Amino acid sequence: MPIGVFAKDSYDRPVEAHRPSAVQQQRFSMLHQLAAKAQASNAEVVLRWHANETLAMTMRKGVLLANQSARASGVSARVFSKGAFGFAALPDGPVDAIDRALALAAENAELAPRAKASPLAPVAPGCGSFDHRRAGRAKFTAAERIDLFRALDAAIATKYPDLVSRDLNLTAFCSEKALATSGGAKTFSAAPQVIFNISLALEASDGIVDLYDSLGGFGEIEDHLHDTDALLARIDALYADLRQKAEGAFCEAGPHDVVLDSNVAGILAHEAVGHTCEADLVLAGSVAGDRLGEKVASEKITLGDFSGRGPDGRSSFAIHVDDEGASCEDVLLIDKGVLKNFLHNRDTAQRLGAAPAGNARAFAFSDEPIIRMRNTCILPGDDRLDDMIGAVEHGYYFRRATNGQADLTGEFMFGVNCGREIRDGKLGRALRDTTISGVAFDMLQSVTHVGDTLSWSPSGWCGKKQPITVGMGGPAIKCRINVGGRS
Incomplete structure (x- = not known):
């Protein structure tokens, strides 16, 4: 398509060509x-x-x-x-x-x-x-x-x-x-x-x-x-x-069965998994580096980094060509529980014998492009949210995450500021602020349910060396995780 003709509108639907301003x-x-x-x-x-x-x-x-x-x-x-x-x-x-x-x-x-x-x-x-x-x-x-x-x-x-x-x-x-x-x-x-x-x-x-x-x-x-x-x-x-x-309650500290709503699952997919699979961090010693081809998650988990506006066309970010000029392609990082790929720029792709798929990005004109995620999410499964909650005897439903951190070992800790108790498969009292923590691949191994609805955070930003817009999303998942108590 010739430059000067608009190919897409703001929601990635084809539109008729028009004269540029x-x-x-x-x-x-x-x-x-x-x-x-x-x-x-x-x-x-x-x-x-x-x-x-x-x-x-x-x-x-x-x-x-x-x-x-x-x-x-x-x-x-x-x-x-x-x-x-x-x-x-x-x-x-x-x-x-x-x-x-x-x-x-x-x-x-x-x-x-x-x-x-x-x-x-x-x-x-x-x-x-x-x-x-x-x-x-x-x-x-x-x-x-x-x-x-x-x-x-x-x-x-x-x-x-x-x-x-x-x-x-x-x-x-x-x-x-x-x-x-x-x-x-x-x-x-x-x-x-x-x-x-x-x-x-x-x-x-x-x-x-x-x-x-x-x-x-x-x-x-x-x-x-x-x-x-x-x-x-x-x-x-x-x-x-x-x-x-x-009027809510504080969580009981310790490992618990929990349901993470899409907002929390999406941030974890980005921070605790996506970063460990960026090839520059793999070369720096990321825990994912020597696990390619291994089972790192439940077979219910397929997690990818997607171009355009994500697999459902509704993410909060869009990219089609990266800042090295490479056409963007989807990358499955984890396929049915098995670690399959890393995210590359042209340099790391050549060094590690892979193909770049459009992950070299720069925030500002003065920034040199580095390896970044685009739209990262767990793909939906077949489970309904009510069934996930019903499968928890004593645990928690966490709806929104706040600030947190993850490192190259896959260890993470995030704040949660909105949630509910689960008792005998039913939602109970609202929760005060708490934290969740664990090791990403261990947590993903514990997943027993994956929700059937994909949704995206409206406010995706990532701070790796340069701030940059990203998409973070996913379905709700049921897993086991460490929960903080009252401080």
Whole structure:
């Protein structure tokens, strides 16, 4: 498909071709410049123009604390020459920025240590236009966004006067790229994401109890915040959960049978499994490194890292071509319990005898691409949530995870801020904040049920060296895990 014709809309459905706007024509002109200079180079070259745009708003108890936007853009060049990579980046402005970045990257390649003498194996170059910004719905003005915040805050204050705190936070982010390589890749992309957080707190008998909900995902502000009635319904549900939590119980410490809802299972799939399967971390000593081909999970577990918008087309992130110009393909990390693959860039793929599938990504124009996940999830099974809960005699149903960590051994610990007791197969009291911990492959071996519904977190970000947008999701799963008690 020729560059300049949009192939997809903001929900990955084919649309009719239309004439690009003046701004879009400038973007495609930049892409053609990149392609011409990449093809003229004597070395293997990746050229990228990259712009990140962020809008952030915060309101606390009716006071607008932040309302700001930022944009950063520039060009970068990555050169592979005589067995070494060189990288350079310059902000937008100088008319010769591309030539200067290319020359600096070539110089840096000459100065870099020689990792290999042979050229990198070729990859299938990615081409096409993937602009996922929606053009149909009228965009909110700045005043309309503030009015929406004020209306929501006033509704919360009026309906729930017992709250001691109420926060509304909005972040809208869009990453826009034009990329061309000497190997023939030529692509333009724009991927928007919205995260809207509602945080509420009230006074319980033993202190302040809080809870938050996140909504949004792939698309723009107008796609997710246009229905005020739906937003108010989410707030009502959040308050009901908070009121139950304030009167809730603490978990009993120790190993327990639990049901992890999709939000928790998705974060664990990303943090505790996905990172251990990134080939740069495998080479650094990840626990997954010597287990390829081994059974590491229950046969009910198939876990992958997916391109596009995930296996169901509904993830909170989209990618079709990575920042080395490789066309993105799906990667099954675990297939029916067996560890099958790692995630690669072109360098690690050649070193480990694999094929790159589009996992080299950079957050900003000034960042060199590293191995990152795209849309990581456990694939759905055949079990219903009610049946999973019914199979637990004494345990817990954990609905939302908060902050946490995992390391290269596969050990993890995450906070959980919303859940319920399970007694004799039935949901009981709400839970106060707790933690869950374990070793990823041990936990996955204990899985007995996998839910039949796949859902995605609306707020997927990953902080490995560079922050970057990702998709995290999955079905609910029943497993055995270590649960923290009252601190």
